[in-house]
């Protein structure tokens with residue numbers, strides 16, 4: 001599976017801890033992240049992550065491009081629900097693309113955990129059977 005990890009500053013520690021907890025599972029998938037999120041996770045784990053630009057510099061749009069090209073199976077995007085972001089339009093666009101292309105997306109830890117358990121159980125294998133004809 002191709003999995004993208006993104007977190008706003010207030011949620012980065014949560015995502016780092018989450019990545020530590022699920023490192024064994026993440027290790028068998030292809031990981032992508034926005035710049036600072038990816039750096040923080042790589043510093044705290046042994047995971048290899050393809051890092052894009054930082055979110056405010058276009059990273060959300062780069063992850064969105066993966067979705068538009070059917071190259072992403074899951075997005076974990078821990079947003080800060082209490083702080084406005086300068087690149088809010090990019091964030092909205094990224095989440096919109098998940099809906100356009102039916103890509104599972106988690107915006108909080110509880111749903112991220114459910115989706116990851118789903119991957120572990122094979123619940124998201126349907127994505128691979130669908131991806132071949134796009």
Ligand SMILES: O=C(CO)COP(=O)(O)O
Pocket residue numbers: 006007008009033034035036037038053054055056059060091
């Ligand atoms: O801003 C972000 C997502 O909207 C995340 O970007 P960074 O991972 O570079 O902090």
